[in-house]
Amino acid sequence: MATENSKPLVKVEGLYRYYGGRCAVHKLSFTLDKGEILGLLGPNGAGKTSTLQMLAGNLAPSAGSIHIAGIDLLDEPLAAKATLGYLPEVPPLYPDLTVDEYLDYAAALRRVPHPKRAAAVANARERCGLKDVGRRLIGNLSKGFQQRVGIAQAILHTPSVVILDEPTVGLDPIQIREIRELIRELGHEHGVILSTHILPEVQAVCSRVQIIHKGRLVFSDSLKGFTERMDATSLVLECRQLPGVKELRALPGVASVEKLDSRRARLRLATDADPAEEIAGLAMKGKWGLRGLSPEYKSLEQVFVELTTADEPQADAEPAAMRASSP
């Protein structure tokens, strides 16, 4: 369809949501294009789940508009929901059904025509690694498999937008890796929005990052811009013979030094300095016995603190850190 190419897959404008007097989502606006994986990042209670519930049509917004593939979700919920796959925080499963029965039911609800249903179920099962468990009861599956059934349910009607609320929560590391691989794959053909409070998850799968804090969008940029923001502010130097603190302090671009043990020291860098190469060169020259020199990234908490405290005084203005990335 022509509209699908010209319009963004998801367009959210001025979204508000109040619970009684408490504002859970405040003036949220963003877009999602085809082939993008948007990571919604935020601490617990930031408004991520409320936002996703509104996108999936499970929750009515207090104000604002949501367009899915050019269709207004509030005016034409049925047409909009047909192009939507949603995995809530708790997968919406019926423990008494087998995986096949459940997926067949979900496909029928999503209006997959009867002749194509079996193929759609088989395809979703294969993509989510559920091939061998089709005849098992959902209630008897492990948490990881249940999560996969939840994802299968969200993608089996090949929706153009897939919304995943904390898809890797409660999974073991191997399962997390598999699910992330699956999400990356989904990103090729669908637009994906996922929420998480785990930083590496965003870095592993997302192409764009938005940070929500107390219901407000405080940061929105590509993963590259986000990584820059997380950039190294310190280096950890490991040498066989570590020079004295004074000597280290004199290195170019180093603001302060913190000795970690007899071999390692943390060098805090002056802003905008990138002296790693130089320091490595000096270490070779000085025969310190260089073992390692690695940048230390800011933690998510640090970024949060930075973003949220920076925005606090001008809370009602546009988010300061919002960069012009969305057209």
Add this chain to the structure above:
Amino acid sequence: MSTFTIAWRELRNLFLSPLAWVLLAVVQFILAWMFLASVESFRGNPAGVSGVTDQVAAGLFSIASIVMLLVVPLLTMRLISEERRSGSLTLLLSSPVRMSEIVLGKYLGLLGFLGLMVLMLLLMPLSLALGTHLDYGKLLACMLGMLLLVGAFAAAGLFMSTLTRQPAVAAISTFGLLLFLWIINWLGQGDSRYQGVLHYLSFTDHYTTLLRGSFDSVDVAFYLLFIFTFLGLSVRRLDSARLQA
């Protein structure tokens, strides 16, 4: 289309849990016992004023209605509240399905099960056809009355189930409402001002007319109105849950 998908799933889900089977077995056993008792009492007094259909079948259906009053809340309590509690309602809410289709689907699924119960109940008086002559018109009226009655019970139960996440709370509220409507005409017997209204609202009055074999559109309309009102309220309630929760 979605309505029937949901209805079919609901009906099949009922049979996946032991609850449905146990209810069918227990109800059938209790009613069979009562049926035997009324057949025995009829045999002891064959020269009575009323015929076998009136005395045995109508009597059985009359008692069965009280059993249904106890049973239906147990079946309706889980319809929506359980789904809301376990989070599986999200599957329906994020699918391209109208609220009315969800409510109607759930209702029809349960009605299918209750229809089966009524059918099994009907088999007992029908078995008398082997040895005697039955008034099939009256039997049909009894069955229709029973279907309308359990249909009304189920609609009220479905609505109660949309109000709460706790199935037990839904069951108790449903039972309370149904019992209240059962006994509502006990009051105002002497007072003609209320008598009309209270009798109209009473489940028993409309039911007993049908059990006597007289098909009155007022009675049928009462049950249909009752059913549509509560189904409508359920749709409204689910819609507003989207706004509030």
